[in-house]
Amino acid sequence: MTVLTAPARRLKRRRRVRAKVHGTAETPRISVFRSNRGVFAQLIDDDAGRTLAAVQWTEAELRSLKPMEQAKKAGELLAQRAQAAGVSSAVFDRGGYQYHGRVAALAEGAREGGLNF
Numbered sequence: 276m277t278v279l280t281a282p283a284r285r286l287k288r289r290r291r292v293r294a295k296v297h298g299t300a301e302t303p304r305i306s307v308f309r310s311n312r313g314v315f316a317q318l319i320d321d322d323a324g325r326t327l328a329a330v331q332w333t334e335a336e337l338r339s340l341k342p343m344e345q346a347k348k349a350g351e352l353l354a355q356r357a358q359a360a361g362v363s364s365a366v367f368d369r370g371g372y373q374y375h376g377r378v379a380a381l382a383e384g385a386r387e388g389g390l391n392f
Contacts, residue, residue: 289371296368297321303362305353305385305392307370307378313337314346314377316353316385318365328356346377350384357390364391 279287298304303318313332320327330353332338337345337352357365365385372378386392 285371287371292368292371296366298366298368301362302364302366303327303357304368305365305382305390306368307372307381309370309372309377313342314349314381316349316381318353318357318360318362327360327362328353330356342377343380346380347384347387350381350386351388353381354385354388354390357385358388363389367392 296304298319298321300320300322303320306317306319308315310332315329315331317329318327319325330337330349332345332349334352337348340348357363367382369378374382382392
């Protein structure tokens with residue numbers, strides 16, 4: 276019997292989700308990565324293999340915020356950048372993380388910013 280580490284379990288969940296979630300040019304995939312220090316998100320067109328917009332916690336306006344505020348603001352910034360790229364709807368890929376806390380805050384911020392998913 277093998278015992279999976281926490282990162283290996285997340286990777287297994289991530290692959291299971293990615294088998295079902297696919298982004299296109301009209302409805303790209305919002306890919307989320309959550310680290311201990313911050314959150315990263317990208318809008319990805321899987322057909323072309325291209326990132327349409329991205330946001331990361333190391334940006335000046337996000338760096339000084341508390342984690343939950345940072346995630347929500349990152350979602351709003353991603354929505355603004357998506358609209359600038361001509362995207363109004365997307366599919367959400369939680370990246371193997373539980374839809375809770377910072378991941379849910381990022382999604383809520385993106386919805387408030389004008390993205391539909």
